[in-house]
């Protein structure tokens with residue numbers, strides 16, 4: 626299997642394309658053009674499309690891929706499916722403001738929604754693709770529909786958690802510090818040492834599940850306030 630990463634220059638979100646024998650899995654089609662171009666230039670066929678969460682910078686290319694490959698299987702959490710159909714919950718309605726404060730003043734961003742997805746899951750869920758197991762674990766906090774995606778137990782697509790050099794964002798529409806602390810932090814603290822993390826923004830890395838790592842997660846509010854001071 627080979628992995629390609631397509632990073633959107635504006636939002637810096639990562640789209641992961643995993644190819645095997647001409648078929649591919651697309652995780653977080655972040656843009657309507659770049660993932661499509663990579664896939665068509667290589668002559669690949671998207672067979673599976675997955676989302677880590679409902680934010681627009683992780684699914685802006687979803688309907689473009691579905692239009693081009695209508696037979697591709699799309700699998701998302703039920704809450705994520707609701708979010709992608711809502712301009713507020715998918716953040717596209719406030720993306721111009723968000724980008725303004727992220728160093729992109731004057732940037733134009735049209736609000737949009739995606740069509741509903743037919744195959745949705747609740748709770749902990751697994752599927753198999755070409756012998757690879759994908760397991761989805763609900764991780765609310767950043768958004769209510771956020772999940773972490775394991776591939777074969779040694780790779781973890783973390784969505785907008787575990788972002789290198791960035792604090793987790795919990796104050797956008799649907800965000801919840803309580804859910805993050807109650808559900809997601811304990812889960813992230815138990816990730817196995819040495820797992821390969823593929824974050825939604827920033828470079829892939831190997832997780833070292835040390836005392837310091839667990840402490841930082843547990844005391845995220847103190848980390849948060851430290852960074853603001």
Ligand SMILES: [Fe+2]
Pocket residue numbers: 678680767785
């Ligand atoms: Fe996000």
